[in-house]
């Protein structure tokens with residue numbers, strides 16, 4: 001908890017935490033974490049993408065590694081556990097191993113960018129390690145107009161060498177990430193930890209409703225083509241259809257109404273729709289059902305509907321062999337095994353391009369995250385660390401392993 005507080009103090013804003021990719025605060029966080037890694041017996045270095053990487057050799061040098069990690073960047077005015085808890089705990093767990101020789105190496109990565117705040121592209125650190133970093137991204141600029149390639153140079157990195165951060169498949173046995181849940185499920189069920197089954201895929205749409213604006217006093221109800229009334233019905237349709245599918249979620253988070261006057265019937269509305277599920281087939285079926293129901297609603301109301309898909313991200317399944325080993329560690333520590341999907345995106349999604357992945361979740365208060373009120377208890381932090389340490393010490397390379 002003290003280390004998380006020390007990291008949280010490295011912020012771009014005076015009160016609260018904001019730390020984004022390739023900033024002086026990112027540099028300071030890397031130095032602090034590298035020091036803790038060295039203390040824990042890891043050899044620490046900064047890779048070509050600005051990630052801090054620590055390595056502990058196994059029984060003999062050069063063995064493939066179990067890779068652990070999470071991110072050191074944050075959203076603006078963030079909580080202090082998102083990302084950092086996973087890095088700090090992994091270091092603590094490796095320190096607790098002492099000199100015990102293991103049949104595999106361990107590496108811990110503190111990724112420099114997951115949230116994508118500075119350059120509006122996410123998981124830059126983990127994409128670089130996974131070998132899926134597209135060099136075209138180097139031309140992206142931050143809000144001050146600084147291109148990523150220049151920010152890298154200022155950070156002391158050579159942007160033309162970012163490919164060197166990529167790791168070879170045969171050198172990584174698995175990637176396992178420990179993270180706060182960022183949702184309320186574990187707390188609701190009174191459980192400290194959970195094993196992630198899959199990271200939900202996402203699909204986002206823009207729905208444009210076109211009705212007919214008119215005078216709020218003169219147009220009789222039966223003659224109206226109220227775009228907002230149609231949109232409202234569609235919001236409820238999305239809520240109902242998602243509720244009928246376990247583990248799927250649908251959210252309308254944005255609505256704009258025009259002309260937006262108290263005495264004018266709404267003529268046009270634009271809604272956002274975000275649909276997520278652990279399985280892409282379930283997600284796509286749900287999205288299709290919602291859109292079909294919206295079409296029917298609009299046809300009945302004589303409102304024109306246009307749907308545009310704005311974003312799509314495939315789901316990422318956690319490897320059953322790793323899930324099994326995490327579940328065994330949870331049970332051995334005396335806790336019920338709860339498996340749950342992740343509704344939020346994580347570095348593990350990018351790392352799945354390189355190796356089998358899995359995640360362990362820790363309960364957080366009221367599920368609040370990406371907010372200064374984000375909280376865990378020291379008691380839970382200890383429970384999570386014990387489970388994670390047990391998993392690491394007992395790790396056995398499975399499918400795809402050595």
Ligand SMILES: [Zn+2]
Nearest residue numbers: 071082083114
């Ligand atoms: Zn995170």
